[in-house]
Amino acid sequence: MDMRLVAVVHCSGGSPFREDVDSSSLPSSCDDILGAYPLGTRVCRFGCLGGDTCAVACPKGAISVGEDGIAHVDAVLCDGCGECVSACPQQVITLVPRGDDITVRCSNHDKVLRSLKNCENVCVGCRTCERVCPVEAIHVEDFLAKIDYDVCISCGMCATKCPFGIIHDANGLLASR
Incomplete structure (x- = not known):
């Protein structure tokens, strides 16, 4: 296929x-x-x-x-x-x-406190997504949720339950915030 x-x-x-970056001259x-x-x-x-x-x-x-x-x-x-x-x-x-419309929109690998300090849109590896996934398609590795697309059924449970709103569907309808 x-x-x-x-x-x-x-x-x-x-x-x-x-602080040392001049964003206007990058x-x-x-x-x-x-x-x-x-x-x-x-x-x-x-x-x-x-x-x-x-x-x-x-x-x-x-x-x-x-x-x-x-x-x-x-x-x-x-x-x-x-x-x-x-x-x-x-x-x-x-x-x-x-067609597998669920994605984690973060690449962070820092621990929780540093993550929360460094970015307002961050996965902190809380594992809520793991707990709610009915097919065990999402797992946290190095403080970051990763989706196994061979298993994911795109049900959106992880996206609706993510307390940080970092897991999205393609249309932006299911994110928790």
């Missing part, structure tokens, strides 16, 4: 710029941003850098960087080629099966 894929950005933004390339700021530009070091490397790499024009400084994927235009995945130095973009 030919499985169609779509790119997903595992970052919802919400982390402020670090380079456009993520590699150049990391060259100037090896620890990243935001307090959360795991998230999207806000450069256009993924957008430039996408042959379909399916990715753009929003005013929030986060890459966004147009799922209608995305053909799942994976060029953006290869281009992203932060590894916040992955391919998921098209």
